[in-house]
Amino acid sequence: MEQKLQILLDTVKKLLRRGAYPNLTKVLSKSHPADIAHLFRYLDLKQQRILFNLIGDREMAASVLAELEHATGAQLLEQLEKERIIEVLQEMPYDDAVDIIRNMPEELAEEVLLTMEDEHSEEIEELLKYGEDTAGGIMATEFFSLREELTVQEAIAALQEAQDVEMVFYLYVTDDHGHLVGVLSLRQLLTVPPATRLQDIMATDVISVRTDMDQEEVAHQVAKYNILAIPVVDEGNKLMGIITVDDVIDVLREEATEDIFKMAGASEEELLYGYKSFKIARLRLPWLITNLFGGVITGYLMWLFKVTLKEVIALISFIPVITGMGGNVGGQSATIVVRGFATGRIDISTMRQVFLKELRVGLIMGTVCGLTIGVIAYGWHHNPYLGLVVGLAMVTAMTVAATMGVLAPTFFKRLGIDPAIASTPFVQTANDITGILIYFGTATLFLSNLR
Amino acid sequence: MEQKLQILLDTVKKLLRRGAYPNLTKVLSKSHPADIAHLFRYLDLKQQRILFNLIGDREMAASVLAELEHATGAQLLEQLEKERIIEVLQEMPYDDAVDIIRNMPEELAEEVLLTMEDEHSEEIEELLKYGEDTAGGIMATEFFSLREELTVQEAIAALQEAQDVEMVFYLYVTDDHGHLVGVLSLRQLLTVPPATRLQDIMATDVISVRTDMDQEEVAHQVAKYNILAIPVVDEGNKLMGIITVDDVIDVLREEATEDIFKMAGASEEELLYGYKSFKIARLRLPWLITNLFGGVITGYLMWLFKVTLKEVIALISFIPVITGMGGNVGGQSATIVVRGFATGRIDISTMRQVFLKELRVGLIMGTVCGLTIGVIAYGWHHNPYLGLVVGLAMVTAMTVAATMGVLAPTFFKRLGIDPAIASTPFVQTANDITGILIYFGTATLFLSNLR
Numbered sequence: 001m002e003q004k005l006q007i008l009l010d011t012v013k014k015l016l017r018r019g020a021y022p023n024l025t026k027v028l029s030k031s032h033p034a035d036i037a038h039l040f041r042y043l044d045l046k047q048q049r050i051l052f053n054l055i056g057d058r059e060m061a062a063s064v065l066a067e068l069e070h071a072t073g074a075q076l077l078e079q080l081e082k083e084r085i086i087e088v089l090q091e092m093p094y095d096d097a098v099d100i101i102r103n104m105p106e107e108l109a110e111e112v113l114l115t116m117e118d119e120h121s122e123e124i125e126e127l128l129k130y131g132e133d134t135a136g137g138i139m140a141t142e143f144f145s146l147r148e149e150l151t152v153q154e155a156i157a158a159l160q161e162a163q164d165v166e167m168v169f170y171l172y173v174t175d176d177h178g179h180l181v182g183v184l185s186l187r188q189l190l191t192v193p194p195a196t197r198l199q200d201i202m203a204t205d206v207i208s209v210r211t212d213m214d215q216e217e218v219a220h221q222v223a224k225y226n227i228l229a230i231p232v233v234d235e236g237n238k239l240m241g242i243i244t245v246d247d248v249i250d251v252l253r254e255e256a257t258e259d260i261f262k263m264a265g266a267s268e269e270e271l272l273y274g275y276k277s278f279k280i281a282r283l284r285l286p287w288l289i290t291n292l293f294g295g296v297i298t299g300y301l302m303w304l305f306k307v308t309l310k311e312v313i314a315l316i317s318f319i320p321v322i323t324g325m326g327g328n329v330g331g332q333s334a335t336i337v338v339r340g341f342a343t344g345r346i347d348i349s350t351m352r353q354v355f356l357k358e359l360r361v362g363l364i365m366g367t368v369c370g371l372t373i374g375v376i377a378y379g380w381h382h383n384p385y386l387g388l389v390v391g392l393a394m395v396t397a398m399t400v401a402a403t404m405g406v407l408a409p410t411f412f413k414r415l416g417i418d419p420a421i422a423s424t425p426f427v428q429t430a431n432d433i434t435g436i437l438i439y440f441g442t443a444t445l446f447l448s449n450l451r
Numbered sequence: 452m453e454q455k456l457q458i459l460l461d462t463v464k465k466l467l468r469r470g471a472y473p474n475l476t477k478v479l480s481k482s483h484p485a486d487i488a489h490l491f492r493y494l495d496l497k498q499q500r501i502l503f504n505l506i507g508d509r510e511m512a513a514s515v516l517a518e519l520e521h522a523t524g525a526q527l528l529e530q531l532e533k534e535r536i537i538e539v540l541q542e543m544p545y546d547d548a549v550d551i552i553r554n555m556p557e558e559l560a561e562e563v564l565l566t567m568e569d570e571h572s573e574e575i576e577e578l579l580k581y582g583e584d585t586a587g588g589i590m591a592t593e594f595f596s597l598r599e600e601l602t603v604q605e606a607i608a609a610l611q612e613a614q615d616v617e618m619v620f621y622l623y624v625t626d627d628h629g630h631l632v633g634v635l636s637l638r639q640l641l642t643v644p645p646a647t648r649l650q651d652i653m654a655t656d657v658i659s660v661r662t663d664m665d666q667e668e669v670a671h672q673v674a675k676y677n678i679l680a681i682p683v684v685d686e687g688n689k690l691m692g693i694i695t696v697d698d699v700i701d702v703l704r705e706e707a708t709e710d711i712f713k714m715a716g717a718s719e720e721e722l723l724y725g726y727k728s729f730k731i732a733r734l735r736l737p738w739l740i741t742n743l744f745g746g747v748i749t750g751y752l753m754w755l756f757k758v759t760l761k762e763v764i765a766l767i768s769f770i771p772v773i774t775g776m777g778g779n780v781g782g783q784s785a786t787i788v789v790r791g792f793a794t795g796r797i798d799i800s801t802m803r804q805v806f807l808k809e810l811r812v813g814l815i816m817g818t819v820c821g822l823t824i825g826v827i828a829y830g831w832h833h834n835p836y837l838g839l840v841v842g843l844a845m846v847t848a849m850t851v852a853a854t855m856g857v858l859a860p861t862f863f864k865r866l867g868i869d870p871a872i873a874s875t876p877f878v879q880t881a882n883d884i885t886g887i888l889i890y891f892g893t894a895t896l897f898l899s900n901l902r
Contacts, residue, residue, distance in 0.1 A: 006800070034675045041796065160642050169620045169637070169679070186620070186637050191611045223704065224485045224518075226697040228620070228679060245696050246677040249703065253674065256707035257790055263711075264786035265779060271796070275804060277811035284783055285816055291779055292820055295772030296827060303768045310764060317754045320774060320883055321746030327778075328716060328742055328879075332735055335715035339708055345492065345722070349457070353726060360728035365736055369743055376747060428779075432771055 009039050016047055025054045033060060037067030040076075049079040062091035065100065069271065074103035085112055090120050095140045095247075098127045135218045136211035138251065139232040139241030145172040146198060148181055153194035159186075172231050172239060173202045180206055180231055180239040208233050211240055218243060219251040220344050259342055262420040263335065265291075287425055294429030298323070298436050305440040312450045314381045315443055318373065318390045322439045325369060325394065326401040326431035333358045333405025334423040341409070341419055348410075355406045362402025363395070370395035385449035393439040400438070401431045460490050467498055476505045484511060488518035491527075500530040513542035516551065520722065525554035536563055541571050546591045546692075549578040586669045587662035589702065590683040590692030596623040597649060599632055604645035610637075623682050623690060624653045631657055631682055631690040659684050662691055669694060670702040671795050710793055713871040714786065716742075738876055745880030749774070749887050756891040763901045765832045766894055769824065769841045773890045776820060776845065777852040777882035784809045784856025785874040792860070792870055799861075806857045813853025814846070821846035836900035844890040851889070852882045 008031060015024045028036060028051065036055070040048050055061040065073050065088055077085050077100065089097045089112065101109045101124060113121045123141060130136025144162050146155050155171065171189070173182035182202030192201055208231045209218050222230050222245060229244045258268045265287035273279040302309070302319070309315055337354065340346030346354055374391025378384050408427050409419035443450065459482060466475045479487060479502065487506075491499050506512040516524050516539055528536050528551065540548045540563065552560045552575060564572045574592060581587025595613050597606050606622065622640070624633035633653030643652055659682045660669050673681050673696060680695045709719045716738035724730040753760070753770070760766055788805065791797030797805055825842025829835055859878050860870035894901060 032676065034677070038675070042801065156641055159638065187610065190607055223697070223700045224489070225483065226485070228696065245679065245700070246674070249674045249696070249700060252700065252703055252707075253794065256703075256711070257794065260707075260711055260714075260786060260790050264783050266783045266786055270787065275808045277808055277815055280808070281812045281815040281819070284812070285819060288776065288779055288816060288820060289823065292772060292776060292823060295775040296768075296824070298771035298775075299768035302771065303765075306764050306767065309767065310761070313757050313761060314754075316757065316760065316767070317747075317750035319770060320749040320753065320887070321743060323771060323775075324746040324749075324879070324883065325739065325743060328739055332715050332717045335711060335717055336721065339711050343704065343708065350493070357726045357728055357731070361732045361735070364728055364732040365739060368732070368736060369739060372740065372743060373747070428775070432775065436771070 005035060005038060008035060009042055012039060012051070013043075016043075016050065021050075021054055024051065025056060028055050029057065029060070033063035034067050036064045040064075040068060040072065045075065045079060048076050052076060053080070053084070058087060058091045061088050062096075066092055066096040070099040070103045071269075071271075073100045077104060078108065082111070082115065086116055090116060093140055093142060094120075094123045094127055095138060095241075098124055098137070099132075102128070102132055130211060133215045134211065135209045135213045135215065135232045135243060136240070138215055138218070138247055139211070139243050140247075141241045143172065143231075143239075143242040145174050145239055148173050148175055148197070148199040148202070150198050151194065152189050152192055152196045152198070152201075155198060156189055156194075159189075169228055171198075172206075172242070173198050174239055178239055179237045180208055180233050182206060183231070206231065208237075209243075210235065215251045216255050216342070219248045219255070222248045223252070255342065259338065259420040262418065263338065263424045265425060291425050291429060294425070294432065297429070298432040301433065301436045302440070305436075305444065308440055308444050308447060311447065312386075312443065314383070314386060315389075315440075315450075317380070318377060318393075319436070319439070321373060322390075322393055322397055323432045323435045326397045326435040327428050329362055329365060329398045330401035330405040330427040330431045331424060333362070333402045334409055334427045335405075337406050337409045338419050338423055341413060348414075351406075351410055355403065355410075358402045358406045359399065362399040365402075366395040366398030369398060383450065385446055389442050389446050389450065390439075393435075393442045396438045396442075397431070397435040400434050401427075404430055404434070456486060456489060459486060460493055463490060463502070464494075467494075467501065472501075472505055475502065476507060479506050480508065480511070484514035485518050487515045491515075491519060491523065496526065496530060499527050503527060504531070504535065509538060509542045512539050513547075517543055517547040521550040521554045522720075522722075524551045528555065529559065533562070533566065537567055541567060544591055544593060545571075545574045545578055546589060546698075549575055549588070550583075553579070553583055581662060584666045585662065586660045586664045586666065586683045586694060587691070589666055589669070589698055590662070590694050591698075592692045594623065594682075594690075594693040596625050596690055599624050599626055599648070599650040599653070601649050602645065603640050603643055603647045603649070603652075606649060607640055607645075610640075620679055622649075623657075623693070624649050625690055629690055630688045631659055631684050633657060634682070657682065659688075660694075661686065666702045667706050667793070670699045670706070673699045674703070706793065710789065710871040713869065714789065714875045716876060742876050742880060745876070745883065748880070749883040752884060752887045753891070756887075756895065759891055759895050759898060762898065763837075763894065765834070765837060766840075766891075766901075768831070769828060769844075770887070770890070772824060773841070773844055773848055774883045774886045777848045777886040778879050780813055780816060780849045781852035781856040781878040781882045782875060784813070784853045785860055785878045786856075788857050788860045789870050789874055792864060799865075802857075802861055806854065806861075809853045809857045810850065813850040816853075817846040817849030820849060834901065836897055840893050840897050840901065841890075844886075844893045847889045847893075848882070848886040851885050852878075855881055855885070 011027060012024065052061065055064060101112065113125065146158060169186055171184050171186065172180060175181050182204050183206045184198065184202045188201055207221065207225055207227065209221060211232055211234055218230065229242050231239055232241045232243060234240050261268050265284060267283045269283055270280050337346060370391040373394050374387040377390040378387030405427050409423040412422035413419045462478060463475065503512065506515060552563065564576065597609060620637055622635050622637065623631060626632050633655050634657045635649065635653045639652055658672065658676055658678065660672060662683055662685055669681065680693050682690055683692045683694060685691050712719050716735060718734045720734055721731050788797060821842040824845050825838040828841040829838030856878050860874040863873035864870045
């Protein structure tokens, strides 16, 4: 944590202990909403509630709430009086309010929507219809647009009057029916004669997205074209909202965290539970139990080969390295593919190339590791055939693992399952099993030479 | 790939095969630079060179180059005539040109800098002094700033004349000595009387970063405060450049990819090598070889227990599951910590809490898995002591693994080594070793009951 924030946190904690609420109110009113939201990570729910209630300014309270992760925000709101909840939600941009309401217990959410002023609840219910992870689900509806026949002078006047709209830097231009027909930058307004019509200076090749586009794809579009906001249109090209780059940053970070956690069998919901061990354990356990049974199957296979193993006990020395290396190589390939899908660097059309590449890479690395372990095995147990068996098994196991690392996530993606969650445990168990089969299969084949 | 891009790619490939260069030039001139850059991923270096040389417009060529990953861009430039290299580099924003020059072979870079016009090479050499991953290394120096005593009217006039500056949406205000003293938005200019002085309307609490701040930290600041650009100042608060949000997006994506790859023992340099299997294998091998020796050590420990194992061959059935589960739990904890460091969610001040949480979570999950595997072991080999030994070993191994998953990345971070690269192979090997020791240690203790 930065020093500035550490000092703020220490001050806030001290004042909380002392119950010095007027001082706290003062400290909070001088802090940036993003900083207050950041502090909340280090406080328990009770402290968060006290602090949040001390923020006098409604707009400030709404900003703090918008900066919190939605699930955290929803958790906090549950602790508050109903009037306060509604007061703050009504102050928020609709897209943020929707995200929080989605995360509240259903009953409370319904009650809040019923009690809210109609103009707010209608807008929010409209937005609730869109999928949470789509362009419609994250777009801001308080945008600023102008009609194409306006002059620059009229546009500037409209801009001066506009309030409470999302950051304005692009001006979207619509026709009489609200269809998106053009875009211009604020700066352009300053550089042309006041009587110019917008339709004569606007750019008409507007990059836009559909309300049902997945948020990750939206983020890719914004990142790719280096734009600060992207307009969202319905199937008839009617302008419905805009998504600004700060939301895109949040999407990119969330999606990366989600993928990283999923690949390790953790879950991004963990972040919500903070330090609650039982809840976190419950989130991680299904994945572990799956792998546990995978491990038992591997063990069962080893058990089937117990005669081979009893005859040549030296074989045991290389079980960990064979299964371990298979898992590593498979994990590398799966990671490349999963991240490739996520960043749009790999798609189905290049899958064949990727597969062949990973096959070659696996073969090369398998040969290097197979030679190394073969020499180690020979030197250690003074049996050239053991070296051969271990080396051969390593090459085969690593090559098979590399290809499986490509096939598993691809297969899951085709099925419409998130490749990040599906690939690693699957790849790991599959590699353990094939590794053991290959190793003991080879060993049984050469058994007479190994004795 | 989107359909639009797929069609473009097919067209371009067809025209390349036919050598229909005039048609290609036409197609290229109508495409977005970001789309052209995207196509380059699917083309080999020779095709890239032909295509790049067909882009007639210098500015367009510069934009395409800026959109490519820097290493790819540098690789492409090496293929071109020296005049073309310089022509394009001179057209680029300095920050992009610097990134590419950093990635070129040293000799070529020096030659290019010598041949360039002085005004360009001086600016570039100035930027080359900053670390590649610092605010100074990624900032744009062609920014737009105004003096505090100017009036709004004068500011608008200056804005109308300004060309070739990074996207203008915030106006940074400086004093006579170039120190950053304030900021205002373009929209504010439109809403106050023309004779107002900038110093009377600007906000003075500007969020800025120092030239030597790490780029990842810069990205966190921009993401946290939801701003579109952040000014970069030197130690004396003199305004040196700005970093815009589109660069921040690139930083966040790069850092996430880097972490994900590192944790799996792959490297982000792989992206540069495309499908070159030998180069990729060489990048991944050091990590694999390290783990290979870790596996051999684990195998050696098993070998030490060969008497125990020979006496109770049933023990072998649970080796994969004990080592596997330790690795999984350790990997989960390590991932939480590594990503926590990367997103700023965990820092040294909360380490104790995180450690205790992971310890508790490990213990809970260990107990669940230990009971499960204990029952399986008892049912399978009909020996209650075997169930006890396997179950106990599982609880211990998983709890130890969870704490090690926290300690290893923390330790590496303290040493200044990237926790992402250090933790997974280390954690994995450490867990295999402790898992085996715990398992066979417990088994040897209960040996008389197991027989």
